[in-house]
Amino acid sequence: MLMEAALTLVGRGRHFASLGIREITRQAEVVPTSFYRHFRSMDDLGLTLVDELGVVLRGMMRETRANVIHADKLMDESVAIFVNHVQSNRNFFTFMAQGLAGESQAIQQGIRNEMQFFARELANDLSNLGLLSHLSDGDLDMTSELVVRTVAFSLTDILSISAEDEEELTRIRRQTTRFLRMIFIGADHWQSG
Amino acid sequence: MLMEAALTLVGRGRHFASLGIREITRQAEVVPTSFYRHFRSMDDLGLTLVDELGVVLRGMMRETRANVIHADKLMDESVAIFVNHVQSNRNFFTFMAQGLAGESQAIQQGIRNEMQFFARELANDLSNLGLLSHLSDGDLDMTSELVVRTVAFSLTDILSISAEDEEELTRIRRQTTRFLRMIFIGADHWQSG
DNA sequence: ACAACTTGTGAACGACTGTACACACAAGCT
DNA sequence: AGCTTGTGTGTACAGTCGTTCACAAGTTGT
Numbered sequence: 001m002l003m004e005a006a007l008t009l010v011g012r013g014r015h016f017a018s019l020g021i022r023e024i025t026r027q028a029e030v031v032p033t034s035f036y037r038h039f040r041s042m043d044d045l046g047l048t049l050v051d052e053l054g055v056v057l058r059g060m061m062r063e064t065r066a067n068v069i070h071a072d073k074l075m076d077e078s079v080a081i082f083v084n085h086v087q088s089n090r091n092f093f094t095f096m097a098q099g100l101a102g103e104s105q106a107i108q109q110g111i112r113n114e115m116q117f118f119a120r121e122l123a124n125d126l127s128n129l130g131l132l133s134h135l136s137d138g139d140l141d142m143t144s145e146l147v148v149r150t151v152a153f154s155l156t157d158i159l160s161i162s163a164e165d166e167e168e169l170t171r172i173r174r175q176t177t178r179f180l181r182m183i184f185i186g187a188d189h190w191q192s193g
Numbered sequence: 194m195l196m197e198a199a200l201t202l203v204g205r206g207r208h209f210a211s212l213g214i215r216e217i218t219r220q221a222e223v224v225p226t227s228f229y230r231h232f233r234s235m236d237d238l239g240l241t242l243v244d245e246l247g248v249v250l251r252g253m254m255r256e257t258r259a260n261v262i263h264a265d266k267l268m269d270e271s272v273a274i275f276v277n278h279v280q281s282n283r284n285f286f287t288f289m290a291q292g293l294a295g296e297s298q299a300i301q302q303g304i305r306n307e308m309q310f311f312a313r314e315l316a317n318d319l320s321n322l323g324l325l326s327h328l329s330d331g332d333l334d335m336t337s338e339l340v341v342r343t344v345a346f347s348l349t350d351i352l353s354i355s356a357e358d359e360e361e362l363t364r365i366r367r368q369t370t371r372f373l374r375m376i377f378i379g380a381d382h383w384q385s386g
Numbered sequence: 387a388c389a390a391c392t393t394g395t396g397a398a399c400g401a402c403t404g405t406a407c408a409c410a411c412a413a414g415c416t
Numbered sequence: 417a418g419c420t421t422g423t424g425t426g427t428a429c430a431g432t433c434g435t436t437c438a439c440a441a442g443t444t445g446t
């Protein structure tokens with residue numbers, strides 16, 4: 001599979017923007033010409049990857065919703081689930097991190113959209129859980145956006161360490177949780193308008 | 194100048210990881226072989242760019258310190274100065290955003306270090322201004338780190354819009370300020386330990 | 387059974403790549 | 417004056433790149 005091959009190379013440290021058609025088909029053990037059977041260009045491949053990334057993110061959302069029932073452990077558990085998903089889809093998330101400042105505007109916009117969708121869903125869930133109910137819709141959206149960005153930045157932390165470094169991983173988990181806690185305290189004391 | 198040429202290409206939408214030696218020397222109007230007179234490799238060039246980025250960031254810090262005297266306008270002014278610096282060093286900051294998830298670990302680490310340095314300086318300044326004085330050193334560091342990350346993420350927002358879109362720029366400025374305000378409120382009500 | 391479609395193959399092209407080498411010119415030092 | 421050092425030049429080579437084309441094998445619908 002070509003997408004898989006691209007992700008493998010990305011996971012091996014290469015940047016998506018520096019990959020070539022021949023390189024990917026070589027990794028996929030297929031002749032270069034075959035590339036065009038599936039994608040018009042690299043950008044095309046990238047956009048398809050963004051679509052699949054959306055699927056991964058939605059899966060993560062679903063799992064989070066299913067497992068976070070008590071508001072008191074909300075953050076610890078959400079962060080843990082996030083970290084686990086990054087670990088088991090490392091290449092996908094590496095692609096996401098790269099794409100945020102990548103060279104294709106289309107891919108960039110696609111990833112940005114996924115994040116915004118995620119933030120809106122988060123705002124919805126918070127609202128349904130009765131959390132931060134004193135916030136206006138706009139302020140709740142803003143808070144969710146800030147949360148998503150903070151977690152997304154932690155993504156780059158996770159990706160910068162070796163996948164087996166459990167010690168560092170724990171540090172990142174704790175730091176991210178503290179970030180989120182601080183944001184929620186801020187949101188708690190925020191006065192809309 | 195080779196560094197300038199690389200930044201020009203980056204500013205033109207290319208990703209640093211996808212640039213070639215010949216491409217850069219062509220942009221610099223110099224013969225390919227000349228590249229090796231100044232840099233051993235692309236990574237070498239990138240690391241030198243990170244050093245120069247440090248200079249830019251320090252300049253920004255200095256200007257912020259000089260202009261932010263009243264704590265009440267601290268955030269609005271700091272954000273405004275940041276946005277201005279991004280606008281007038283757009284290519285440099287694009288390189289920075291790319292490098293955070295780039296393909297050279299050395300460059301990645303270099304930029305990460307710059308950000309950490311920035312965060313520590315910010316913690317220092319906050320301490321000197323007598324702000325958030327109820328926080329422990331560790332918690333003040335954490336807060337600064339969160340602030341720097343939030344601003345860094347806004348960087349990608351700025352870079353994703355056209356340089357002349359004043360309307361969107363104002364939106365980003367306001368959003369970033371609100372993010373920071375929320376973080377500071379959270380820090381205000383944070384109880385260390 | 388036959389046609390239409392999908393996916394993969396192999397050869398070929400012209401352009402571009404990184405890097406090596408020998409050489410030229412200028413500046414600074416002694 | 418002669419020597420070293422730094423920078424830029426021109427040529428060259430072997431390898432890679434994206435893309436084209438005509439062709440084969442397998443699957444599907446009728």
